[in-house]
Amino acid sequence: MFHDFDLDGDLLREECGVFGIHGHADAAAITALGLHALQHRGQEAAGICAYDGKQFNLERRLGLVGDHFTKEKTIQRLAGDVAIGHVRYSTTGTTILRNVQPFFAELATGGFAIAHNGNLTNGLALRRELIQSGAIFQSTSDTEVILHLVARSPHRRLIERFIDALRQVEGGYALVAMTEKKLIGARDPLGIRPLVLGRLDDNWLLASETVAFDIIGAEFVREVKNGEIVVITGKGEQGIESYFPFPEQPERPCIFEYIYFARPDSIVGGRSVYQMRKEMGRILAREAPAEADIVVPVPDSGVPAALGYAEESGLPFELGIIRNHYVGRTFIEPTQKIRALGVKLKHNANRAVLEGRRVVLIDDSIVRGTTSKKIVQMVREAGAAEVHMRIASPPITHPDFYGIDTPDREQLLAARALEECKGDWKGALAKMRDFIEADSLAFISVNGLYQALGHENRDPERPQYTDHCFTGDYPTPLVDQEDENTDPKQLPLLADTA
Numbered sequence: 001m002f003h004d005f006d007l008d009g010d011l012l013r014e015e016c017g018v019f020g021i022h023g024h025a026d027a028a029a030i031t032a033l034g035l036h037a038l039q040h041r042g043q044e045a046a047g048i049c050a051y052d053g054k055q056f057n058l059e060r061r062l063g064l065v066g067d068h069f070t071k072e073k074t075i076q077r078l079a080g081d082v083a084i085g086h087v088r089y090s091t092t093g094t095t096i097l098r099n100v101q102p103f104f105a106e107l108a109t110g111g112f113a114i115a116h117n118g119n120l121t122n123g124l125a126l127r128r129e130l131i132q133s134g135a136i137f138q139s140t141s142d143t144e145v146i147l148h149l150v151a152r153s154p155h156r157r158l159i160e161r162f163i164d165a166l167r168q169v170e171g172g173y174a175l176v177a178m179t180e181k182k183l184i185g186a187r188d189p190l191g192i193r194p195l196v197l198g199r200l201d202d203n204w205l206l207a208s209e210t211v212a213f214d215i216i217g218a219e220f221v222r223e224v225k226n227g228e229i230v231v232i233t234g235k236g237e238q239g240i241e242s243y244f245p246f247p248e249q250p251e252r253p254c255i256f257e258y259i260y261f262a263r264p265d266s267i268v269g270g271r272s273v274y275q276m277r278k279e280m281g282r283i284l285a286r287e288a289p290a291e292a293d294i295v296v297p298v299p300d301s302g303v304p305a306a307l308g309y310a311e312e313s314g315l316p317f318e319l320g321i322i323r324n325h326y327v328g329r330t331f332i333e334p335t336q337k338i339r340a341l342g343v344k345l346k347h348n349a350n351r352a353v354l355e356g357r358r359v360v361l362i363d364d365s366i367v368r369g370t371t372s373k374k375i376v377q378m379v380r381e382a383g384a385a386e387v388h389m390r391i392a393s394p395p396i397t398h399p400d401f402y403g404i405d406t407p408d409r410e411q412l413l414a415a416r417a418l419e420e421c422k423g424d425w426k427g428a429l430a431k432m433r434d435f436i437e438a439d440s441l442a443f444i445s446v447n448g449l450y451q452a453l454g455h456e457n458r459d460p461e462r463p464q465y466t467d468h469c470f471t472g473d474y475p476t477p478l479v480d481q482e483d484e485n486t487d488p489k490q491l492p493l494l495a496d497t498a
Contacts, residue, residue: 015193015261015403016101016117017041020084020176020206022183022232023239028057028078030200031085032069034212039065040263041117041208042089045100049113050080051180056111060100082183084176086115089405099141107151109158110180114150116143117208118173118193118403122479126168146175158182159231163245166229170476172254172402172466174224176206183232190475191226191251192402192466194268202235209266220267226251252475255465256404258453259393260364264304271454274304279452280392280444281308281362288442289313290360290388296320298363298375299347305392306362315360320353320379347375355383365393366432366443367406369413373436380437389438394446394470395428401478406469446470 017038021027028050035046047060048069057078061068065087068074086101102115120126123142126149131137135148149165150158158179172192177184185206187195198205200218207213210220224230227246233239254261257268264274284305295315297306300323310317324346359379366372376387395414399406409415413432421427433441446467447457455464458471468474 015041015405016089016115017087017208017212018084018115018117018174018176018195018206019086019208019212020115020178020183020185021200021203022082022205023203023235024200025081027081027083028069029075030205030216031083032065032075033216034205034207035065035069035085035087037212037215037263038087038208041261042087045088045097046086047088047100047102047115048078048083048085049102049104049115049178050078050083051111051178052080056104056113058102058104058113060097060102062097062100082178082181084113084115084178084183086117086176099139101141101143103139103141103144103147105147105151107158107161109156109161112147112150112158112177112179114143114147114175114177116141116146116173116175117195118188119171119401120145120169120173121171121401121476121481122169123171124480145169159184159229159243162186163229163243167245170479172476174208181233184229185224185232186229187224187226189227189246189249190466191253192475193254194257194262195224197221197224197230202239204232204235204240206230206232209262209268211263211266214265223269226253250462250464252463252466254402254404255449255453255467256400256469259449260301261404269453276452276454277304277364277392278308278311280449281305281310282312283308283448283452284362284390284392284442284444285309285312287445287448288390290358290390290440292358292360292386292388294318294320294353294357295360295362296354296379298361299323302363302392305364309360309362309390313360318350318353320350320357320359320382320384321347321375322350323347347378349378349382351382354379356385358386358388359384360388360390361438362390362392364391365396366391366413366436367396368411369432369435372438376436376438386439388440389433389436389442391441391443394443394449395432396469398469398472398474400469401474401481402466402476404469 019031019034021030031048045062046065049058084102102113104113120142123145126145130148150161153161153164155161173188174193174195175186198213198218198220213220229243231241258276262268262273266273295306295310295317297303379387397415417428417431450458466475
């Protein structure tokens, strides 16, 4: 029997965003602008650390970048020509000020600040070992684990300490760090979390996405390679070095960057995110056509795929749902009755478009299913004759441990349906359709998703992406999950679904 979970958490929550710049007189102001462009990756907190030649200056705040870091006095307190910044959504550690990044510490090698996007799958195990050996933690974030590993490394040079620390961790990460003279960027050996390199005149920059360069008029140079550490000490080509301390292996970036997390105007893997999402919609239209009158996106994330679906199917694209862009995350929902109205706080049905029409409703994903159910209900109440739900990603059957805040497996709609139907995908799809109360429901296939990203199909022997949420194929050891009753890697694998 399905239970109708609260709307709270019925989304794939943003991860985090990082930014860094070296050698610019207005480093903190540039960093604030870059973080503003990355705000979609984390809206709970933001922080900037800068070095002014004498001391490190650190400001960390709960809330949005624009709430704190556009103020002149704040930027003045962050003097210096090297800076790193971070926007946060908590995946490890609660939302309190002591968990806000960047983190800073005085080490034997001098001051060191670090900011992290991702999640360590052995972070808890390492934390326990460090505490038992006398380490004192001031946060509950796994980023501080890396800071302690750097501090305790026996090596003399900072870069050697940094490499030594990263060799001890598992999981997905994109890191920016800084010392008195250096800006450092690092990406995990599989390249799960994104990091890009750019230039503003002769000054080097690091960021989670290329849109952070667009806002300041910087040039996108290249992606930081999987397993690469870049060390920036000056301007131009002579001011940057690369290290590759890990055994070479194929890149497996997170597939959700393409589906959901990256801004549509970003370039990921050398391709436009917007165009790839439109292609997902086109393939979805070919795989799962519907007899309907109009195509309607669930804004904003469903818009590119809906445009592609409409183009491929020949059906008109209509804005049948209007999003309210002025609803913040701090809205207080005091009662269950008010909480039930949560969807209407963000979305409202456009009756003039929907009434009497057979609607293809396009969204990027279904997590718990409660939001989809409310949206389908809202479209029906606006007079839609039929509602056919189409999802531009495969069913989410497994939780994430690399920096995406997903519910436990028993709260994932597809996983619950599959379990109740004893692995029968046809029955599970019908159960999901009945739960969200749509006339029909279909997802893009795994192979269809890979085709939209420019591949012939998913290679089961060497998958091109980190896609465990759909397939159960986790690319790294899940050390911190070993004590759980159910090992996620032992759950049924999903080869492909239409």
